[in-house]
Amino acid sequence: MRSQLSKTDLYESVKTLVETENQKILLPQHKLYTLFSIAFQYLLFKSTKEPGAYILRFENSQLADKLTRNSKDSSTKNFIQSMLLPRKLKFQKSMFFLDFFHAGSWNQTSTIPEEKIKGILVVKRSEGINFEPPVVDPQEGEEATEVQEVPEILKTQYIDSISHLNAKTIFIHSEGSYENYTEVNFPFIKKDKPKSVAGVTLSDEIDWDNIDA
Helix, strand or coil: CCCCCCHHHHHHHHHHHHHCCCCEEEECCCCHHHHHHHHHHHHHHHHHHCCCEEEEEECCHHHHHHHHHHCCCHHHHHHHHHHCCCCEEEECCEEEEEEECCHHHCCCHHHCCHHHEEEEEEECCCCCCCCCCCCCCHHHCCCCCCCCCCCHHHCCHHHHCCCCCCCEEEEECCCCCCCCCEECCCCCCCCCCCEEECCEEECCCCCHHHCCC
16 A cells, blocks of 8 residues: 555645746656646635636546546546546546647547636656547547557647646656746655665666656
8 A cells, every 4th residue: 555645744735836937837756646646635625715727637537547546646547537437526626637648538628718717737757759549529529549649849849839828737757957946845655765675776766756656
């Protein structure tokens, strides 16, 4: 059983994000599921103070499933699980929307008036981008089932398309820096020490938080 994020660490981390003045935040540490729980709980808190539209943009549906299973607090797991199929969920006076890096999945989020968007959480796991076909919506007709070659200019569209918005944007990605983003690190997340198994030392570069149980 994976350990849950302690209430103290979660509270202090959300507080750090609240106190970060820059509208764009990069979370680069190698603890994907921990960072996701913190960022999502921050957006959930923010939505109670600033009602509006909140967008969750994950690399693909496979990552969405992994985040649902491995998030470090039960409320995050339950919330994401509930919105996977409809890809939207109301919370108090706010509405949360889910889409993926593939622009074909932006049917719901592309129609949201920009002034109503109050927060965005983007989660990118790997250096290369695996674009999946968009999720089929029976009310909008069938989507293409083949993954086509993505033009180079579109490979950063998932983040470029929202860069101009004045919404609080949190980007979880452990490789590279991004212009205009303030990097935030949480002190309780320590870099793993090398681990030994039967005399074999395993590198501390391995992202243990991303390995399925």
